[in-house]
Amino acid sequence: MTGHAVIARRSFLAGALVTLGLRGHAAAQEPAESASKVSAQEAPGSWRHALTLLGEPKYGPDFQHFEYADPKAPVGGMVRLGAQGGFDNLNFIVNGLKGDLEGGITQIYDTLMEDSGDEPFSSYGLLAEAVRIAPDGKSVTYRLRDGARWHDGKPITVEDVVWSFETLKANSPFYAAYYHSVAKAEAGAEREVVFTFAEAGNRELPQVLGQMQVLPKHWWTGKDKDGKPRNPSETTLEIPLGSGPYRLAKVDPGRSATYERVADYWGKDLAVNRGRNNFGTIRNEYFRDGSVLLEALKGDLYDFRAENIARNWATAYDDFPAVKEGRLVKEEFPGRGTGLMQAFVFNLRRDKFKDERVRRAFNLALNFEEMNRQLFYGLYSRIDSYFYGSELASSGLPEGLEKVILESVKDKLPERVFTEPYTNPVNDNPEAVRANLRKAVGLLREAGYELKGGQMVSKATGEPLTVEFLEFQNVFERVILPYAAQLKLIGIQSSIRVIDSAQYQNRLRNFDFDITTSNWPESLSPGNEQREFWGSAAADNPGSRNIAGIEDAGIDALIEKLIYAQDRETLIASTRALDRALLAHNFVVPQWSSPVTRTIRWNRFGHPALLPKYGSSGFPTVWWYDEALAAKTGAPR
Numbered sequence: 287m288t289g290h291a292v293i294a295r296r297s298f299l300a301g302a303l304v305t306l307g308l309r310g311h312a313a314a315q316e317p318a319e320s321a322s323k324v325s326a327q328e329a330p331g332s333w334r335h336a337l338t339l340l341g342e343p344k345y346g347p348d349f350q351h352f353e354y355a356d357p358k359a360p361v362g363g364m365v366r367l368g369a370q371g372g373f374d375n376l377n378f379i380v381n382g383l384k385g386d387l388e389g390g391i392t393q394i395y396d397t398l399m400e401d402s403g404d405e406p407f408s409s410y411g412l413l414a415e416a417v418r419i420a421p422d423g424k425s426v427t428y429r430l431r432d433g434a435r436w437h438d439g440k441p442i443t444v445e446d447v448v449w450s451f452e453t454l455k456a457n458s459p460f461y462a463a464y465y466h467s468v469a470k471a472e473a474g475a476e477r478e479v480v481f482t483f484a485e486a487g488n489r490e491l492p493q494v495l496g497q498m499q500v501l502p503k504h505w506w507t508g509k510d511k512d513g514k515p516r517n518p519s520e521t522t523l524e525i526p527l528g529s530g531p532y533r534l535a536k537v538d539p540g541r542s543a544t545y546e547r548v549a550d551y552w553g554k555d556l557a558v559n560r561g562r563n564n565f566g567t568i569r570n571e572y573f574r575d576g577s578v579l580l581e582a583l584k585g586d587l588y589d590f591r592a593e594n595i596a597r598n599w600a601t602a603y604d605d606f607p608a609v610k611e612g613r614l615v616k617e618e619f620p621g622r623g624t625g626l627m628q629a630f631v632f633n634l635r636r637d638k639f640k641d642e643r644v645r646r647a648f649n650l651a652l653n654f655e656e657m658n659r660q661l662f663y664g665l666y667s668r669i670d671s672y673f674y675g676s677e678l679a680s681s682g683l684p685e686g687l688e689k690v691i692l693e694s695v696k697d698k699l700p701e702r703v704f705t706e707p708y709t710n711p712v713n714d715n716p717e718a719v720r721a722n723l724r725k726a727v728g729l730l731r732e733a734g735y736e737l738k739g740g741q742m743v744s745k746a747t748g749e750p751l752t753v754e755f756l757e758f759q760n761v762f763e764r765v766i767l768p769y770a771a772q773l774k775l776i777g778i779q780s781s782i783r784v785i786d787s788a789q790y791q792n793r794l795r796n797f798d799f800d801i802t803t804s805n806w807p808e809s810l811s812p813g814n815e816q817r818e819f820w821g822s823a824a825a826d827n828p829g830s831r832n833i834a835g836i837e838d839a840g841i842d843a844l845i846e847k848l849i850y851a852q853d854r855e856t857l858i859a860s861t862r863a864l865d866r867a868l869l870a871h872n873f874v875v876p877q878w879s880s881p882v883t884r885t886i887r888w889n890r891f892g893h894p895a896l897l898p899k900y901g902s903s904g905f906p907t908v909w910w911y912d913e914a915l916a917a918k919t920g921a922p923r
Contacts, residue, residue: 892915
C-alpha cells in the first residue's frame with residue numbers, strides 16, 4: 287500500500303504536499319497508555335477506531351494526539367515551498383491523463399482515515415469515526431462522523447463518498463488499478479458507506495479505501511460562476527471546494543498557489559489532527575529552471591529545499607553568507623519506511639528494447655563508480671532492488687518461502703531467477719570497465735547486432751542502434767553525457783532532449799520516449815498499486831505508472847500473490863519474489879540513492895524533538911513558524 291505521487295518526479299520538498307497519504311506531522315506529549323491493550327484483530331464484524339496490517343495499533347480508541355504531534359504548537363505564520371515546473375490544472379482526478387497538476391491541491395480534501403507517521407501499517411479515523419470489516423472479508427463499512435462538513439458548510443455525506451469512489455475509478459488510471467478489486471460502493475445504514483470486494487483475501491483493501499480523498503459531489507456536479515456545468519473528467523483552474531485543514535485562497539497559474547488555514551475547520555480537534563497543520567499560510571512557488579530554483583532559495587524566495595543534487599550539497603551552500611551566519615540551516619534526516627527504485631527506464635514498446643540482452647548491455651556500460659567519484663562526491667550508493675533500502679529487497683539466491691512462491695510460477699519466470707543473484711556491474715577500475723564493455727558488445731551481438739565502422743547496427747536491417755534520453759531537468763545532462771560517452775564506445779549513438787514539464791508529462795503519458803528517468807517509491811506494505819506499476823493491464827493505459835510497458839505473465843502472477851498475502855511473512859517473501867523477477871528481466875538501468883534526506887531551510891521554523899519515524903523531516907506540517915527565530919533571520923516575504 288502506498289500513497290500515489292500526484293506529480294511524478296516533482297515534489298514539494300518533503301513530499302508532504304504531493305502525495306495522497308501523510309500530509310506531515312508534529313510533536314510529542316505523553317504516550318497513549320492504552321495502545322498495547324487494543325487488538326487490531328478484534329472480533330470479526332466489530333467496529334474499530336483503527337486499522338492495521340501488522341499486530342496491533344499503537345494508539346487506543348481514546349488517544350488524544352499522535353506522539354509526534356504537539357497540541358501546544360504555535361499556529362500561524364507563512365511557509366513557502368518551491369518546485370520546478372508549472373501547473374495548469376487543479377483537478378487531481380485526471381492527473382496523469384490531462385494537464386499539469388498543482389502540487390498541493392490534495393491537502394484541501396480530507397480522507398476517511400489518517401495514516402500514523404510512527405507506525406508502518408496503521409491508520410485512524412478522520413472523516414470516518416469507525417470502520418468494520420465483514421467476517422467473510424468481502425466488504426468494509428465506514429461510518430462517517432456526524433458534523434463533518436465542506437468549506438461551504440454543507441455536510442459530508444455517504445453520497446459524496448460513493449460518488450468520489452466511482453468518479454476516481456472511472457477517470458483515473460491509477461485509481462482504476464488501485465481499486466481494481468473493489469466491486470462497488472453503496473449506502474448502508476445511516477452515515478455508513480459499504481465497499482464490496484470482488485473477492486475475499488485482499489488484506490489491504492480496507493486501508494486502501496481509507497486513503498481516498500473524498501470529493502464534494504454537489505460542487506463537481508454543479509455549475510461554475512458562468513453557469514457552465516463542471517466536468518470532473520477535464521482540467522480546471524477554478525478553485526475547487528474542499529473539506530480539509532487548508533483551502534486554496536489564491537492561484538497565479540503556473541507560478542504560485544496560496545493555501546490558507548481554515549479557522550473553523552470541522553476536524554481541528556480530532557486526535558489525528560491535534561498539533562498538526564500549524565502554518566497559517568502555505569504558498570507553493572514554481573520556477574521553470576533548476577538553477578533558478580536553487581538561486582531562488584538563496585534569495586529567500588522560498589523556505590525549504592530537499593537537496594537531491596550531490597554537487598549542490600557538497601559545494602553550493604558552504605560559502606554562502608547566510609549558511610555561515612546560521613540563517614540557512616543544512617540538516618540531514620534519516621529515510622525510513624520506504625523502498626525505492628529510481629532508474630533509466632526503457633520503453634519496452636519499442637522493438638529495439640524488447641531483447642533483455644540489449645537492456646543488460648546498457649547497464650554494463652554505465653560507469654556508476656566514476657560518476658559517484660566525479661559528479662556525486664561519493665554521496666550515493668547504487669540501487670540494486672525495486673525495494674531498495676527496505677527489508678523487502680531481495681538478495682542472494684531464493685530460499686524458504688520465497689523459493690516456494692517462485693517455484694509455483696516457475697514456468698513463467700526466467701531460469702536465472704533461481705540460479706543467479708542479481709548484481710549491477712562494478713566499474714571500479716579501468717580493467718573492469720573494459721571487461722564490462724566487452725560483455726556488452728557480446729550481448730548485443732547475441733541479440734542480432736554487429737559493429738560496423740564503430741557503430742552498432744542490426745545485422746538484419748543495417749539500422750543503427752540509437753537512443754534518445756528524454757528529461758525535463760537540465761541537471762540530468764551532466765549525468766547523461768558521461769553515460770553517452772560510454773555507450774558510444776560500444777557503438778550506440780545517443781542524444782539528450784530536455785523539454786519543459788508540460789511537454790514532458792504529455793510525452794510520458796503517451797509513452798513517446800526511448801529512455802527516461804523515473805522512480806517508484808514503495809511503502810513497507812506494497813499491494814494493489816503494484817498492478818499499476820508493473821502489471822500487464824496497465825501497460826497501454828495512457829498516464830499509468832507502468833511507463834516501461836511491462837507485460838509479463840510471471841510478473842502478473844507474483845503481483846497477485848503479493849496482494850493476497852495473508853500475513854507479514856508471506857508478504858515479505860512475495861515482495862522479494864516479485865523484486866527478484868523484475869530485476870531478472872533488466873527492465874531498467876538502476877540509478878543511485880542515499881539513506882538520508884538532505885535539506886536546507888531558512889531558520890525561521892521550529893519542530894518537536896520527536897519527528898515521525900516514517901516521515902523523514904515531516905516538513906511542513908510537523909513544524910511551525912517560530913517568531914523568535916524569524917526575528918533573527920527575517921520574516922518571509
